[in-house]
Amino acid sequence: MKKSEADIKNLVIYGGSFNPPHLGHREAVHTALEELQPDLLLVIPDCEPPHKQMETGSPSPEERLRLCELNFAGLDGVQISDLELRRTGKSYSYDTVLQLQEIYPDARLTLMIGTDMLLSFEEWYHFEYLLQHCTIAVLARELDDEDALRQTAEQFQNQYGADICLVQHTPLPMSSTDIRGRLRARGGTDLLQEDVYREIIRKRLYGAQPELRWLREQAYTMISAKRIAHVAGCETEAVSLAMHWGEDPEAAAEAGILHDITKGLSYKEQLKLCEKYDIICDTDELKAPKLLHARTGAAMARDLFGIPDAVYEAIRWHTTGKPDMTLLEKIIYIADYIEPTRDFPGVEAVRAIAYTDLDAAMLTGLRQTIEEIREGGTEPYIDTLNACQWLEARMNERRQ
Ligand SMILES: [Fe+2]
Numbered sequence: 559m560k561k562s563e564a565d566i567k568n569l570v571i572y573g574g575s576f577n578p579p580h581l582g583h584r585e586a587v588h589t590a591l592e593e594l595q596p597d598l599l600l601v602i603p604d605c606e607p608p609h610k611q612m613e614t615g616s617p618s619p620e621e622r623l624r625l626c627e628l629n630f631a632g633l634d635g636v637q638i639s640d641l642e643l644r645r646t647g648k649s650y651s652y653d654t655v656l657q658l659q660e661i662y663p664d665a666r667l668t669l670m671i672g673t674d675m676l677l678s679f680e681e682w683y684h685f686e687y688l689l690q691h692c693t694i695a696v697l698a699r700e701l702d703d704e705d706a707l708r709q710t711a712e713q714f715q716n717q718y719g720a721d722i723c724l725v726q727h728t729p730l731p732m733s734s735t736d737i738r739g740r741l742r743a744r745g746g747t748d749l750l751q752e753d754v755y756r757e758i759i760r761k762r763l764y765g766a767q768p769e770l771r772w773l774r775e776q777a778y779t780m781i782s783a784k785r786i787a788h789v790a791g792c793e794t795e796a797v798s799l800a801m802h803w804g805e806d807p808e809a810a811a812e813a814g815i816l817h818d819i820t821k822g823l824s825y826k827e828q829l830k831l832c833e834k835y836d837i838i839c840d841t842d843e844l845k846a847p848k849l850l851h852a853r854t855g856a857a858m859a860r861d862l863f864g865i866p867d868a869v870y871e872a873i874r875w876h877t878t879g880k881p882d883m884t885l886l887e888k889i890i891y892i893a894d895y896i897e898p899t900r901d902f903p904g905v906e907a908v909r910a911i912a913y914t915d916l917d918a919a920m921l922t923g924l925r926q927t928i929e930e931i932r933e934g935g936t937e938p939y940i941d942t943l944n945a946c947q948w949l950e951a952r953m954n955e956r957r958q
Pocket residue numbers: 817818821851876877894
């Protein structure tokens with residue numbers, strides 16, 4: 559049950575940039591809840607940190623607040639506060655403490671800080687006030703310089719009557735700076751709450767690239783067991799084609815992994831996604847609803863996993879092809895066509911030339927598809943016909 563402001567007698571404040579919030583922060587809160595037994599612990603992400611410059615390209619304060627909500631979710635007695643986001647200028651703890659004293663007049667405030675912060679506490683804005691009016695809970699690891707710590711604590715006690723409490727806590731070996739680097743290098747899942755990681759990838763915050771292992775896990779839960787072999791084959795084939803033809807193998811892997819994520823959905827479900835993602839179906843798609851999965855798949859992959867435009871387009875055109883295809887788009891089309899589990903008449907003809915002449919392989923694949931559709935008594939898709947014409951013209955140009 560949520561306590562009213564008047565019931566809060568012991569209030570712990572955990573401020574910081576949380577850029578991003580990680581498992582180490584969550585562990586620290588666990589320790590504080592156990593050792594300090596607060597009525598309420600407020601996590602307060604800052605808007606503009608007073609002591610450091612936020613790395614360029616960092617998420618907005620609102621995004622960091624959202625990540626904090628996800629990181630500390632499910633912890634009893636913990637709330638995320640937007641107090642500092644609602645103020646302009648530098649986020650001084652002093653201002654926050656004044657505001658909290660008004661909101662919680664009966665509460666004893668405790669500032670939760672790390673060892674290094676205590677040692678530089680005299681640099682804080684109005685530090686004397688903070689020492690005189692708040693308890694300072696220092697989360698200190700065993701190996702920290704205990705002498706320096708005790709000396710500083712004693713000095714603050716003597717000089718300002720400060721109440722310093724040392725809480726033993728061994729932090730998880732991680733820092734937000736390291737994590738940002740790992741996120742850019744397709745790592746970081748082991749250091750972040752699952753939902754925090756998901757949100758970071760969804761918005762590609764910090765220039766994050768998804769761990770391919772994680773991306774596979776996500777994609778494979780969205781498709782049938784039968785289709786996994788095809789998708790895995792498509793990824794492998796796309797990566798080798800990319801390496802062979804000088805395309806980015808990781809972009810090829812992302813497109814391969816995600817290209818069929820909506821393939822198993824019913825027509826009705828596809829239409830629902832079209833509505834959600836503002837997709838207007840053309841006549842071919844309405845006649846052949848299986849085409850829709852390329853469009854809904856691309857839209858969903860962008861929504862859930864923040865794929866870059868090049869990957870989006872490769873998924874978008876993997877079924878029909880189109881004129882002026884990029885190298886990555888051709889690679890995904892061909893990989894989908896020839897991946898090792900494919901076994902239909904004509905696949906060998908494309909497989910045989912995919913690593914020697916990509917355009918010729920594409921053209922063969924497109925022609926075979928057109929023929930197959932005509933044999934089935936329907937008209938080929940306009941995008942496929944246009945793609946075919948474009949490649950024929952390209953091949954002719956090459957011959958001249
Ligand atoms: Fe497909």
